[in-house]
Amino acid sequence: MKPLYDKLTKELKRNNIRISYQRLKVLEYLVNHKCHPTVEQIYSSLNKDIPTLSKTTIYSTLNTLADAGMIRVINIEDHETRYDATIENHGHFKCESCGEIYDFNIDMDLLVTKDLKNFKILDKNVYFKGVCPDCMNKKNQ
Amino acid sequence: MKPLYDKLTKELKRNNIRISYQRLKVLEYLVNHKCHPTVEQIYSSLNKDIPTLSKTTIYSTLNTLADAGMIRVINIEDHETRYDATIENHGHFKCESCGEIYDFNIDMDLLVTKDLKNFKILDKNVYFKGVCPDCMNKKNQ
DNA sequence: ACCAATATTGTAATAATTACAACTTAATTA
């Protein structure tokens, strides 16, 4: 068995998630594709290896992994959910011109507010939008 | 004409948006309902006054207002876009138990990162999720 | 290897959003 599978298997077990080929494949895909893929992208790619794969399985798996905190859900817009295997706190920037989503480092601990004193905060997301350097250059040409 | 309509008319004109009864009504609704309504909520309410109202008009109007920067789009999750007439920078907290969305003050200027040095940032959103005090109390009973 | 619990699959249903053509209204000019 590939070392990565071994590592992912352990992580799944640590979170009390049963092991299946599909789950390992989805996790592997996310770990190897840090480009914030959509369900469609994950499905299309894995479908080549697993012809019987169902899109429902992708949804189900992603929800399971997200509930366990193993992956992050990105709802930056477009009614098209994206997923991210990097769970350390970071922000997401979406270029409104090319659609690309970029990661950026940000200290979430700076995000404090008295207004949420008695709230239990489980998840923090920071989404920026604008134009990326590549698209800025294209416009100026 | 109501004073609010007069004010909203001026704001629309300042943004080069043509005046229509539907647009005034949508804007008025958002100003009077700061609860981050969905398209469905806006439509259901306005439909009582304007029986011929089309949901397409709501979508079109909201997109126009958002493009002009007159309202904010909230994509916190659930594949259900919400809209907010308060455009001053503030964060949104969604209670995962009751679904309510709360505003909270946050200094967006604290959100700086070297990673986006050459990016043009047009919009900043901060979304938190968790459990609100009301739902915390209910759970402990 | 067996069994019970859980996962996967495929289809169908649901829900949000957009496309588009016909009709209506708003702003502009004479």
Add this chain to the structure above:
DNA sequence: TAATTAAGTTGTAATTATTACAATATTGGT
């Protein structure tokens, strides 16, 4: 103020993302 033109509204149909669910298959523990 009437005519003109550009833009907005409407209703229907199409598209797309996501969920529901029942039948089948697989997993993990005994």
